Amino acid sequence: MHLHKYEKIWLVFGTAMLVVFLAVLGAGTFALGMEPPGGHHIQIDPEKVEETPPFDNPGLQHVGGNIYNAYMIAFVFGFKPANLEIPVGATVHFQVTSKDVVHGFQIVGTNVNIMAIPGTVSHYTYTFDEPGEYLLLCNEYCGAGHEYMATKIIVK
Amino acid sequence: MIQANAVGLSASRGFAGFARNDSSLVMSHVLFAYAALFIGGLAGLLQGLVRGGLITLPGGIGYYQLLTAHGVLMALIFTTFFIIGFLYSGVARTMGGKLLPAASSLGWAGFILMAAGTLIGTVLILLDQATVLYTFYAPMKASPWFYVALALVVVGSWLSGYGIFYQYRQWKKTSSEKLSPLFAFMAVATMLLWQIATLGVAATVLFQFIPWSFGWVETINVMISRTLFWYFGHPLVYFWLLPTYMVWYLVVPKVIGGKVFSDALARLAFVLFIMFSVPVGFHHQLMEPAISPFWKYVQVILTFMVVVPSLMTAFAMFATFEVTGREKGAKGLFGWLKKLPWGDVRFFGPFMGMLFFIPGGAGGLINASNQMNALVHNTLFVTGHFHMTVASTVALTFMGVLYWLVPALTNRVLTPRINRLGMWQVGIWTLGMVIMSVAMHIVGLFGAPRRTNYTTYFDNPAAQDWVPYQVAMAVGGTILFISLLVLVYNMILLFRAPKGTTEYVLAETSADAHPTPPILERWGLWVFILVVLVLAAYTIPFMDLLNTSGPGSKPWVTW
Amino acid sequence: MSANKENRQRPEDNLSGTLVSVLLLGAVLTLSWLGAYLIFLNRG
Numbered sequence: 141m142h143l144h145k146y147e148k149i150w151l152v153f154g155t156a157m158l159v160v161f162l163a164v165l166g167a168g169t170f171a172l173g174m175e176p177p178g179g180h181h182i183q184i185d186p187e188k189v190e191e192t193p194p195f196d197n198p199g200l201q202h203v204g205g206n207i208y209n210a211y212m213i214a215f216v217f218g219f220k221p222a223n224l225e226i227p228v229g230a231t232v233h234f235q236v237t238s239k240d241v242v243h244g245f246q247i248v249g250t251n252v253n254i255m256a257i258p259g260t261v262s263h264y265t266y267t268f269d270e271p272g273e274y275l276l277l278c279n280e281y282c283g284a285g286h287e288y289m290a291t292k293i294i295v296k
Numbered sequence: 297m298i299q300a301n302a303v304g305l306s307a308s309r310g311f312a313g314f315a316r317n318d319s320s321l322v323m324s325h326v327l328f329a330y331a332a333l334f335i336g337g338l339a340g341l342l343q344g345l346v347r348g349g350l351i352t353l354p355g356g357i358g359y360y361q362l363l364t365a366h367g368v369l370m371a372l373i374f375t376t377f378f379i380i381g382f383l384y385s386g387v388a389r390t391m392g393g394k395l396l397p398a399a400s401s402l403g404w405a406g407f408i409l410m411a412a413g414t415l416i417g418t419v420l421i422l423l424d425q426a427t428v429l430y431t432f433y434a435p436m437k438a439s440p441w442f443y444v445a446l447a448l449v450v451v452g453s454w455l456s457g458y459g460i461f462y463q464y465r466q467w468k469k470t471s472s473e474k475l476s477p478l479f480a481f482m483a484v485a486t487m488l489l490w491q492i493a494t495l496g497v498a499a500t501v502l503f504q505f506i507p508w509s510f511g512w513v514e515t516i517n518v519m520i521s522r523t524l525f526w527y528f529g530h531p532l533v534y535f536w537l538l539p540t541y542m543v544w545y546l547v548v549p550k551v552i553g554g555k556v557f558s559d560a561l562a563r564l565a566f567v568l569f570i571m572f573s574v575p576v577g578f579h580h581q582l583m584e585p586a587i588s589p590f591w592k593y594v595q596v597i598l599t600f601m602v603v604v605p606s607l608m609t610a611f612a613m614f615a616t617f618e619v620t621g622r623e624k625g626a627k628g629l630f631g632w633l634k635k636l637p638w639g640d641v642r643f644f645g646p647f648m649g650m651l652f653f654i655p656g657g658a659g660g661l662i663n664a665s666n667q668m669n670a671l672v673h674n675t676l677f678v679t680g681h682f683h684m685t686v687a688s689t690v691a692l693t694f695m696g697v698l699y700w701l702v703p704a705l706t707n708r709v710l711t712p713r714i715n716r717l718g719m720w721q722v723g724i725w726t727l728g729m730v731i732m733s734v735a736m737h738i739v740g741l742f743g744a745p746r747r748t749n750y751t752t753y754f755d756n757p758a759a760q761d762w763v764p765y766q767v768a769m770a771v772g773g774t775i776l777f778i779s780l781l782v783l784v785y786n787m788i789l790l791f792r793a794p795k796g797t798t799e800y801v802l803a804e805t806s807a808d809a810h811p812t813p814p815i816l817e818r819w820g821l822w823v824f825i826l827v828v829l830v831l832a833a834y835t836i837p838f839m840d841l842l843n844t845s846g847p848g849s850k851p852w853v854t855w
Numbered sequence: 856m857s858a859n860k861e862n863r864q865r866p867e868d869n870l871s872g873t874l875v876s877v878l879l880l881g882a883v884l885t886l887s888w889l890g891a892y893l894i895f896l897n898r899g
Contacts, residue, residue: 141560141561141564141810141813142558142560142810143561144615146611147561147608147611147615150607150611151604151607151608151611154603154604154607155604158600158601158603158604161600161661161665162596162597162600165593165596165665165666165667165668166593166666168666168667169589169593169666169667170589170593174667175589175667176582176583176589176592176666176667176669176670177583177584177585178584178585178586178587178588178589178592179585179586179587179588179589179590180585180586181585181586181840181844182585183844183845183846184846185846185847186846186847186849187847187850216852216854240435240852240854241433241435241436241852241854242433242434242435242436242518242522244673244674244745246673246674246675246743246745248742248743248758249743249758251670251671252670253583253670253671253673253674253675254583254584254585254670255583255584255585257518257519257522257584257585257586258435258518258849259517259518259519259845259846259847259848259849260519260585260586260846261585262584262585263585275743275753275756275758275759277745277753278745279673279674279675279745279746279747279748280433280674280747281360281363281429281433281747281748282436282854283436283852283854283855284358284360284854284855285854286360286747286748286749287748287749287750287751287753288751288753288754290753290754290756
């Protein structure tokens with residue numbers, strides 16, 4: 141097949157650009173711990189979430205030093221616990237599930253933006269360097285009260 | 297000019313106009329598509345005004361009902377009907393001048409099933425029985441008849457595809473030409489991709505949603521249903537893009553007075569789309585649990601590979617403009633820009649579509665970028681992206697086609713007045729879309745969620761900062777609706793235009809073009825590679841989801 | 856199949872405007888991607 145020499149140049153450049161993007165993303169994911177959520181395959185019965193540890197005691201759990209687990213439940217139309225308080229500088233391992241339909245779990249101004257899916261648990265780790273009141277909202281349509289489904293994360 | 301009577305399969309050169317049946321078939325699809333666009337557009341206008349905090353909805357209709365109608369009518373109905381109608385018109389035109397009886401019957405059968413499904417689905421949406429948005433994520437449960445309606449639309453579209461395959465096979469059997477006409481090749485590629493892509497949504501609707509919503513099974517596996525949907529949901533956008541590219545490769549060169557830049561490379565691009573549009577659904581599921589980062593990254597790599605045929609298309613477009621411009625005496629690096637027929641809506645519509653694809657494609661790369669998706673997932677940035685792509689690139693190209701297709705089908709003329717009004721219609725759409733989707737991209741980066749009614753989350757300061765952008769979105773949306781009103785007016789004018797001949801615009805390949813390798817038409821080979829890629833990209837993570845599934849979810853009606 | 860015909864084909868088109876245009880497109884794609892990536896890193 142015949143390619144004009146400029147088309148060859150363009151496709152080499154274009155492909156190289158894509159390869160560079162993929163390399164940066166791959167390095168971030170597999171070497172620098174910046175991976176997208178997923179892969180833990182934790183099953184949970186959506187009808188028994190509030191009886192199933194650790195979601196029977198939702199909230200912040202100190203692991204040691206500046207590291208915490210945050211167990212949270214998304215439901216129509218709110219998050220449990222509401223108004224979670226986190227010490228500034230804390231590294232938090234969020235573990236989130238839903239009791240009912242699919243919800244979003246987005247902390248505005250951060251990269252915490254994951255899906256809460258009934259039957260599984262989502263994980264994401266974030267370090268809160270900046271104090272303040274963060275808006276935590278549901279960004280996946282979940283029903284009539286979707287636009288009210290929000291709470292705060294208070295970092296102080 | 298008298299409409300064509302019986303035209304033999306080999307007589308496509310002396311095209312004397314569309315047969316009455318063929319014209320009706322295509323026109324039915326076109327009118328249904330644009331009716332859906334108008335009603336969907338009305339819903340969009342109301343949504344924009346609500347989300348801008350400018351109006352509250354009258355009793356009896358909810359924001360999320362409008363949103364469901366908007367998504368279904370725009371993303372599924374307008375697109376599918378116009379695409380199938382357009383493909384049938386070119387298939388008739390390039391392979392014999394007339395549809396064979398079996399192809400026509402399949403086309404009509406497809407139309408009837410799809411129309412029936414659309415009407416049932418729309419009624420259910422208006423009755424608030426299906427307020428689940430066009431992605432209908434489980435375990436929200438709509439009326440079972442909503443899923444039946446979706447199945448009717450999908451199965452109808454399969455029949456439409458079979459009509460095109462049939463005409464193509466018969467043409468190949470009886471024609472002495474080695475290469476199929478470029479339009480026919482691209483039409484077959486499009487419907488082949490569609491057939492393979494819809495297997496995912498058909499599987500989840502037929503084997504999961506229908507039994508579950510009728511109560512025959514108690515629970516549904518949510519992750520499997522999402523994965524099957526998005527197996528379909530990504531190639532869906534290529535189902536939209538391929539006919540758009542057909543207009544760019546085949547129609548635009550003729551409108552500007554040139555020829556097809558490279559028949560071989562155009563076919564190669566389409567073959568690459570067949571192979572790489574499907575095994576990439578995970579890039580719509582990057583923020584979900586239960587799918588490992590490894591398999592997400594594999595599908596991100598495949599996603600970036602499907603960017604390559606679009607890079608090829610960009611080159612081909614500029615090259616077409618430059619070659620044609622230089623043939624007309626253009627000098628210098630960009631002299632060819634002045635030689636383009638800016639005042640011809642048949643060019644201007646698709647060209648504005650091309651321009652929108654620059655930021656549209658850039659946004660797509662960002663969305664698909666693995667962990668970076670966290671920045672934009674479920675925010676209005678994504679909404680801005682697809683309004684710049686399907687609602688601009690695709691829609692403007694299809695609108696540009698309307699202005700010559702309708703006269704060609706009805707033996708009327710595109711008058712200078714209608715052409716001018718068409719230019720206005722395209723320009724107004726462009727203005728509205730720039731305002732609306734730029735605002736969406738920016739406010740999305742600030743965190744504003746998509747698919748959400750007007751709210752400030754109890755006067756939260758971050759959310760209050762979003763409102764001015766949402767007002768801009770309302771302004772843009774209103775301007776878009778004005779463009780739709782102009783479009784309706786222009787359609788009426790087209791139907792009342794003077795009788796005459798309008799060319800069915802198709803470019804030719806240059807006589808001394810480099811030959812096209814026949815291997816490009818070996819559909820079996822490309823489909824085989826596609827199947828291998830899909831199995832490679834999906835088998836392990838899919839089996840993983842099946843093996844680690846819990847009890848599943850019971851139905852929820854949360855609206 | 857194409858190798859023999861190459862000699863009889865027309866001379867290569869002047870596509871310098873095309874090359875500049877697509878490279879500009881590449882620059883737009885690269886800059887916007889980098890911009891988004893920097894915002895992502897900044898929020899991390």
